[in-house]
Amino acid sequence: MxxxxxxxxxxxxxxxxxxxxxxxxxxxxxxxxxxxxxxxxxxxxxxxxxxxxxxxxxxxxxxxxxxxxxxxxxxxxxxxxxxxxxxxxxxxxxxxxxxxxxxxxxxxxxxxxxxxxxxxxxxxxxxxxxxxxxxxxxxxxxxxxxxxxxxxxxxxxxxxxxxxxxxxxAALLNGEIELANTFLGYPFFINGTVIRGDQIGRQIGFPTANIVIQERYKLIPADGIFAVTVKTEDGAYKGMAYIGTRPTINGTTRNIEVNIFDFDQEIYNQPIRVDFQNFVRGDMKLSSLDELKVQIAQDKINVKALLGN
CATH class of the missing domain: 3.40.50.620 (HUPs)
Incomplete structure (x- = not known):
């Protein structure tokens, strides 16, 4: 073309x-x-x-x-x-x-x-x-x-x-990823660049790639946890994505973060693509980082079950 x-x-x-x-x-x-x-x-x-x-x-x-x-x-x-x-x-x-x-x-x-x-x-x-x-x-x-x-x-x-x-x-804004994907005929995806975050995910054992999207007009789905597949410069992986303001630490800005499974490389400033496969749960405020760690561990189990891993 x-x-x-x-x-x-x-x-x-x-x-x-x-x-x-x-x-x-x-x-x-x-x-x-x-x-x-x-x-x-x-x-x-x-x-x-x-x-x-x-x-x-x-x-x-x-x-x-x-x-x-x-x-x-x-x-x-x-x-x-x-x-x-x-x-x-x-x-x-x-x-x-x-x-x-x-x-x-x-x-x-x-x-x-x-x-x-x-x-x-x-x-x-x-x-x-x-x-x-x-x-x-x-x-x-x-x-x-x-x-x-x-x-x-x-x-x-x-x-x-x-x-x-x-x-x-409407489906994307409501977190209805499976419905959106049915109408699209392919998984909804975002493209962005990995930037350095504040390392809180790493502190609790779930390091994340923080993603910035340059195009302000790009629609971002509802806040919550999603089962995703990820493409980096060197390969394809499974993972879980988070969209939200991180209320547990009283965050105020909306973030997009991805915990990539079985992955330990540094990919700062590199392009990344995230394909959204399933909605897992909405965002929630927890009482402590320890409680957040327990919740994310359960999220990972749920995501792996959805992705067949």
């Missing part, structure tokens, strides 16, 4: 089969759409193009709103799309200038002149152009004028995509 970080980097194709959207989560609903455009491209000798926007339009149009949370970072989304076999991924920076194009300008300049669209796969509710006034009807009206075919995604499929995205975010 070729990745373009601006529409101007893209070289116009002769036969582009295009779809457009946020595709946050690249979940099972999205995968149905992607499978469809791949089939269309294969049957017509075309190449698949997925056009997405980053930053998310809400980040630009409403910069004061810091509430937006995404299931994937843009890097994670690209990785997932590549696994699905998309030929071209265009990540266009959303801007006010871009949003001020009329519907016909967008179709003519972006879809036709820049991309070379011959088939476009979109939903009945897709909106574009200045004030989001453009829609499916404009595509259908202008398709014959500019030489492309419009393939409408059925309403039920679009509803499934919307429901899935909403359900996944």
């Amino acid at each position: 070729r990745i373009y970080h601006h529409i101007d980097e893209f070289t116009r194709l002769n036969n582009a089969v295009v779809t457009i959207g946020t595709f946050d989560g690249v979940h099972i609903g999205h995968r149905k759409i992607i499978s469809g455009i791949k089939d269309l491209a294969a049957s017509s000798g075309g190449e698949t193009v997925l056009l997405t926007f980053f930053p998310h339009p809400r980040m630009i149009l409403h910069p004061e709103d810091e509430s937006i949370r995404m299931i994937n970072t843009i890097t994670e989304k690209a990785e997932l799309l590549e696994q699905l076999g998309i030929d071209h991924l265009i990540i266009t920076p959303f801007s006010r200038d871009f949003s001020n194009q009329t519907a016909e300008e967008y179709i003519r300049e972006v879809l036709v002149n820049k991309i070379g669209t011959k088939k476009i796969v979109i939903g009945y509710d897709h909106r574009f152009g200045k004030d989001r006034l453009g829609g499916l009807q404009d595509m259908q009206r202008l398709g014959p004028v500019y030489g492309f075919e419009v393939v409408e995604i059925p309403e039920q499929d679009i509803n499934d995509v919307a429901i899935s995205s909403t359900r996944i975010r």
